[in-house]
Amino acid sequence: MAITKEDIERLADLARLNLTPEEIEKLTGDMETIINYSMNKLNELNTDDVQPMEHVLPVRNVFREDICEQSFDREDILKNAPEKAEGCFLVPKVVE
Amino acid sequence: MEGSFLELTKLTALMAAEKIRKREISVIELTNAYLARIDELNGAIGAYITVCAEQALRQAESVQKKLDGRENILPLAGIPAGIKDNICTRDVKTTCASKMLDNFFPPYDAAVIEKLSESNVVILGKLNMDEFAMGSSNENSWYMPVKNPWDHERVPGGSSGGAAAAVASHMSCFALGSDTGGSIRQPASFCGVVGLKPTYGAVSRFGLIAFASSLDQIGPITRDVADCALVMNVIAGHDPLDSTSVDIEYPDYTTFLKNDVKGLKIGLPKEYFGSGLHEEVKAKILDAAKAYESYGAIIEEISLPFTEYAIPAYYIISSAEASSNLARYDGIKYGYRAKEYSDIIDLYKKTRSEGFGTEVKRRIMLGTYALSSGYYDAYYKKALKVRRLIFEDFQKAYQKVDVILGPTSPVTAFKIGEKTANPLEMYLSDVYTVSVNIAGLCAISLPCGFDSKGLPVGMQLIGKPFDEGTLIRAAYTYESNTGKSGVTNCGI
Numbered sequence: 019m020a021i022t023k024e025d026i027e028r029l030a031d032l033a034r035l036n037l038t039p040e041e042i043e044k045l046t047g048d049m050e051t052i053i054n055y056s057m058n059k060l061n062e063l064n065t066d067d068v069q070p071m072e073h074v075l076p077v078r079n080v081f082r083e084d085i086c087e088q089s090f091d092r093e094d095i096l097k098n099a100p101e102k103a104e105g106c107f108l109v110p111k112v113v114e
Numbered sequence: 115m116e117g118s119f120l121e122l123t124k125l126t127a128l129m130a131a132e133k134i135r136k137r138e139i140s141v142i143e144l145t146n147a148y149l150a151r152i153d154e155l156n157g158a159i160g161a162y163i164t165v166c167a168e169q170a171l172r173q174a175e176s177v178q179k180k181l182d183g184r185e186n187i188l189p190l191a192g193i194p195a196g197i198k199d200n201i202c203t204r205d206v207k208t209t210c211a212s213k214m215l216d217n218f219f220p221p222y223d224a225a226v227i228e229k230l231s232e233s234n235v236v237i238l239g240k241l242n243m244d245e246f247a248m249g250s251s252n253e254n255s256w257y258m259p260v261k262n263p264w265d266h267e268r269v270p271g272g273s274s275g276g277a278a279a280a281v282a283s284h285m286s287c288f289a290l291g292s293d294t295g296g297s298i299r300q301p302a303s304f305c306g307v308v309g310l311k312p313t314y315g316a317v318s319r320f321g322l323i324a325f326a327s328s329l330d331q332i333g334p335i336t337r338d339v340a341d342c343a344l345v346m347n348v349i350a351g352h353d354p355l356d357s358t359s360v361d362i363e364y365p366d367y368t369t370f371l372k373n374d375v376k377g378l379k380i381g382l383p384k385e386y387f388g389s390g391l392h393e394e395v396k397a398k399i400l401d402a403a404k405a406y407e408s409y410g411a412i413i414e415e416i417s418l419p420f421t422e423y424a425i426p427a428y429y430i431i432s433s434a435e436a437s438s439n440l441a442r443y444d445g446i447k448y449g450y451r452a453k454e455y456s457d458i459i460d461l462y463k464k465t466r467s468e469g470f471g472t473e474v475k476r477r478i479m480l481g482t483y484a485l486s487s488g489y490y491d492a493y494y495k496k497a498l499k500v501r502r503l504i505f506e507d508f509q510k511a512y513q514k515v516d517v518i519l520g521p522t523s524p525v526t527a528f529k530i531g532e533k534t535a536n537p538l539e540m541y542l543s544d545v546y547t548v549s550v551n552i553a554g555l556c557a558i559s560l561p562c563g564f565d566s567k568g569l570p571v572g573m574q575l576i577g578k579p580f581d582e583g584t585l586i587r588a589a590y591t592y593e594s595n596t597g598k599s600g601v602t603n604c605g606i
């Protein structure tokens with residue numbers, strides 16, 4: 019199946035990436051090669067009666083008692099923030 | 115001085131620990147020897163992104179103080195180790211070899227780091243890797259590519275290329291790597307060292323920066339099999355902070371260091387010896403199979419018919435999980451933030467476009483494609499169904515045999531730049547390793563000789579879930595009978 023530049027642009031928007039025209043060009047070719055190879059290969063198999071396997075372990079939710087415990091200091095958590103003010107992460111205005 | 119430093123860094127963890135216990139060497143001397151070695155070689159090899167010299171020496175002094183006058187000393191006490199840079203270390207920069215995390219100082223230690231510290235291991239620094247562990251050659255590091263210590267024009271493998279190269283060139287006594295599709299085993303094989311990918315759930319992933327959460331595992335890269343067992347004793351175990359960590363009794367892995375494979379049934383999957391496998395690698399693996407037979411093992415040909423579907427399934431599943439995991443890098447709470455932006459969406463986009471490298475963007479795009487509406491069933495769900503078929507392949511095989519033997523990689527270390535133009539070709543080189551992650555099994559790569567260029571060849575033993583013990587026993591038997599063909603003579 020063909021992958022177009024428009025497909026790549028739409029996906030980049032979903033993935034929150036800005037791509038240069040060169041990146042779009044290269045990715046269009048790479049993705050088409052990789053996806054066609056992968057899907058042609060996998061579609062050789064009839065998997066109608068196979069259950070998908072997300073995880074090799076029988077994963078289930080792990081609960082714990084709801085007990086208050088010492089957590090991180092606010093300063094420790096904010097230390098890596100690109101911008102901060104008054105004990106909060108600083109972001110551009112998101113509501114009008 | 116130089117000479118004695120070199121001698122100290124040649125010791126395995128087991129040997130060095132013995133000298134520390136007998137007070138023949140101090141932890142400070144040993145740490146200094148490694149720091150000198152790093153000073154001398156890291157510029158050429160590029161194994162470390164961050165060297166924690168001061169911190170390591172402080173830790174060495176404090177460990178030595180703890181050991182002084184004490185009889186009961188933990189097996190790895192005072193041993194200097196390197197850590198792959200996707201494992202969080204408190205207040206030590208942890209970058210994933212990405213511009214995105216070039217300024218990230220984790221506020222906590224990964225579970226494995228806490229365990230190493232409790233065992234009095236000295237941490238030398240953070241090891242280079244492919245960006246976010248995506249790659250098979252270590253050429254995707256934002257900082258610099260790692261060179262193979264055996265031949266500086268060649269790659270060390272990836273993504274734990276810095277870890278394997280550091281252990282092979284004696285810049286760390288052992289290292290922790292991570293393995294999502296072969297990232298411990300393939301570089302171990304390219305660099306002539308031992309690398310173990312533990313069973314999914316055996317080692318806590320708490321504090322391992324996620325690539326593909328259903329596939330990632332942390333594991334040891336060591337000089338020999340005994341060291342591998344020693345490190346596993348420290349890192350394996352249940353952790354309530356990792357909900358996929360399995361709560362069972364973990365054995366003392368050193369009890370499997372036995373030169374005995376009598377009656378052990380070893381399967382050779384015919385699919386692992388087909389076209390694509392380099393003749394010289396094939397010859398070495400078949401030699402190893404013969405050797406096992408001579409030690410009393412029973413060699414049997416088996417079939418894993420879904421092998422050829424592992425690569426496409428792996429790249430769809432791992433990229434899908436990666437695109438989801440890497441959504442967190444948005445320039446808000448930590449990591450890189452673009453300098454100029456018009457609004458929040460523009461901030462996200464510019465941050466991510468400037469912060470991620472080419473391969474990471476490619477995987478995010480692949481994963482976004484596989485998970486996007488209209489394609490989810492055809493791509494992602496299809497890959498998950500094939501995952502079950504591959505899982506069942508192994509279940510059937512383990513009804514016949516105890517362990518599976520094959521190559522780790524179809525080739526030995528290739529030249530830097532040789533495969534970068536064609537991403538699909540690079541992906542296909544992971545053919546023998548990805549199935550193990552897809553099925554959640556354990557596997558070890560250990561050196562089994564050299565090709566005609568003098569490059570190390572690695573063989574892979576694949577075990578049943580939580581049967582690392584059998585891998586260690588089989589690997590130890592081979593190593594005891596053949597001598598260590600890896601690190602001891604890499605010539606630098």
